[in-house]
Amino acid sequence: MPAGVGRRAFLQAAGALGLLALVRPRRLEALMASAPGPGQGGRFLTAHELDTLRAVTARFIPGPPDDPDPGALEAGVAEAIDLLLAAFTFAQPLIHAGGPFSDRAGATHDDFADFVPLDAHAELGWRIRIEGSLGIPQREFAGPVTGLQEIYRSGLAHLDERSQQAFGADFKDVPGPAQDLLLSDQTDGDLQTFVGAALANTLEAMYGPPEYGGNRDLVGWGYSRWPGDLQPRGSTDAEVSTPGPDTESITGALLDDLQRFLPALSGRRASRTQFWLGRSGIPRS
Template sequence: MQRLRFPRLPPGLVPAPAPPALLRTPGVLFGRREFVKGIGAVLLALALPFTRLRRVYAAARGRFFTADELATLEALCERILPADGDPGARDLGAASYIERLLTAFDRPVPLIFAGGPFSNRNPFPDNSTGTPSDKRPRDAFRRFIRLTGAQRLRWQAELLGSNQVPGAAFNDAAAGGPLPGLRQMYRDGLRVVDTAARNMAGAAYAALPSDQQDAILTTLDRTVFTPDARRGMSFVDVLIQHTLEGCFSLPEYGGNRDGRGWALLGLEGDDQPLGYSIFSRATDGYDERPDHPMSTPNPDELAGARALSPDGERIQQSIMALATAVSKFFGE
């Protein structure tokens, strides 16, 4: 059989070989496993509806909520604790706290119970001088505690639903039915809120002005969101509870950014291992911290008691009125 002959190019016209990186296949560039996983993700994405595609993308970023769901959640949290000169729930990270709770079991040690005994927000005391030292403990609050079998079962039922966790439905019949999972409760609740906003106001809930957001949330709270049989709480009830937890709990749980929620309440958060009075071997006694003397009504009010905010004043007046009414009732 006669061989085909191709014309030879002059030496100066012979193309240079492509750089090695350009000759590699995708499988070589990424590694076989990564390439197969990537192809699988693409094929899966092509087969998914758009909403589920967004959830796959969110999960790939280590998130639970899609961008639209997160925007709706942040707007809802902000209506629970709006900014008014002080930071609101959005700035305090309430939505991040909620998402961290709902994805607690995405990690080897579930993010349920923070460890201890100390964070690194305060230094160790220097007992030789009775003053703060330059050494700080590591933030042990970031090392979460492993759950017992019973705790794991209970918290998985809380997040996923008792009928979705093997062994968790043993009490459903006596308790009035399955325990709804918080993850699905948030999925459904956010969808209802955003759908109502688009139907009632023609825009996504997060894009509406605050007065329209309040009106929609109030309407849904009175008509659509009803308490479930197990918790006795509606979606709005759960949202309020988690928003407040996210604003004022330990920052290690995902909210209360930079401890600003504590500052909003006039709290300093955890104070150990330093404390407010330090034992001094030099004086053989306890010394007050000059910046936080224990002999004052409040350790951080060196210049005298601070005036309450208008909200704090109203709360105080309400408490006093209630106490007076109770006293008169029992006195009569």
């Protein structure tokens, strides 16, 4: 993280820009309990790919010893992303958590853990997003689409290739500063496509509901002092009326720093004839 931008200040700015509201699919307690450890293959990613992804997410949101607060490794972020990539290998795809309540605030059953069945249109849309169009005519009504599975598989391989060329070792085996140098290389468009997807999914897994597989033991909500879902119990009048801790204002300089730190999320222009290929990013003044 760049000098002058503390992690909590970064989270406040990111939240103000809507980055932390991009909540998406993940899993049940049984899946979380059986999450693969280092050196083990995931539901979609191979053992090496998953270890590499752990290293990537740990640079996005570092934990001990680089940062005293829990990071992506402690939250199980890479494992959550792997479950997203494998969503359609389950009888009930792990896409939309149920509702209205979890069991964290007075409800007797965790409705979030009951994933919602997809209708035909939703399944088609999510298969395109995760698996890509794969040359299937029904999926290419707006042109060919590269899915998240291919973005991750090719992106992780490309990251290792770049690391071998520069440092003579795989990405997961080089020091943190060298990893940061590779991930921030704006001259490599293919790499930045992967970085943009991985960073967005990392934020989702770190700070989203744990039923999606990340935010293990609520570590993402804990250090950021987010109370999480409070229904059906709700909040007291005092909790609603009293300002919380660490509420310093977000300055223009901080937003500028955030913009520089998240170039892969800053958006991409699209031609008028292929407007669907555009990617929204951080609003610019």
